[in-house]
């Protein structure tokens with residue numbers, strides 16, 4: 458009987474034949490160093506190359522390696538979710554397969570976890586070997602997301618993080634389909650902290666995040682945690698309607714004072730007013746849609762960390 462798994466490392470992989478064997482070796486070295494039972498949980502997200510074969514071989518040779526093989530490409534966030542569903546550890550680390558996230562940081566994360574933190578996310582202080590466009594778009598992405606969402610999503614952190622079992626169990630209770638895992642992790646709360654690192658260059662292969670996937674991720678992040686864009690419509694509409702009204706009043710006043718006001722001005726005022734009203738109405742519809750969306754997501758209403766002084770304690774400690 459193998460010991461109970463204490464640490465699970467979840468690795469989403471998509472067409473990473475150039476690096477995945479190396480990733481396995483580095484993860485293994487780091488996890489062996491910790492000296493407690495662990496599992497390496499690879500999620501093969503429908504790779505079309507030799508990634509699956511390499512990982513199958515690893516799983517045959519090493520009983521600590523487990524492989525979840527998707528039937529097709531479902532996407533990074535879904536792969537992470539599957540890994541969390543299957544993970545058995547008391548702490549779960551999610552890490553990219555391309556070694557941009559250094560496995561050597563995991564012991565630091567575990568140290569923080571032992572201090573009692575339930576989420577330890579890795580924050581990038583710098584990025585190496587990435588294009589100017591990638592760096593700038595990432596920077597803009599995190600800032601824009603922070604500005605537009607209602608929860609605190611830490612900037613410059615990816616999915617490289619350690620999660621306590623309690624957090625994993627909460628994430629499993631979230632049925633939403635367009636998942637933005639980082640946002641969900643912020644949403645569930647618990648005590649969270651960061652460790653800093655310099656993001657490395659890819660160890661091989663190319664980025665699996667084309668612009669299309671980045672956009673999808675951004676939209677998922679924004680729509681899952683924000684209704685601000687909808688409010689923008691109402692605010693813009695009110696401004697337009699106000700301007701139209703003012704325009705009309707001025708035109709009428711000037712006309713009443715005896716000056717010759719061209720009909721164009723009245724039409725312009727009316728046009729502004731109408732556009733404003735339509736936008737306000739859109740914003741109003743949006744508010745209802747947002748509420749429907751909120752209900753449809755079916756997130757838990759609240760999350761309890763622990764109960765004290767109660768007879769029935771069905772709360773199970775993660776460690």
Ligand code: UDP
Nearest residue numbers: 469470471502532533536553554664665666
């Ligand atoms: N990935 C995945 N499914 C996808 C795209 C990416 O599982 O559809 C994995 C990929 O193999 C890697 C991680 O997600 O382990 C991050 O992807 P990548 O390194 O290409 O993103 P970048 O670092 O360029 O943002």
Ligand code: MG
Nearest residue numbers: 553555557659
């Ligand atoms: Mg990468």
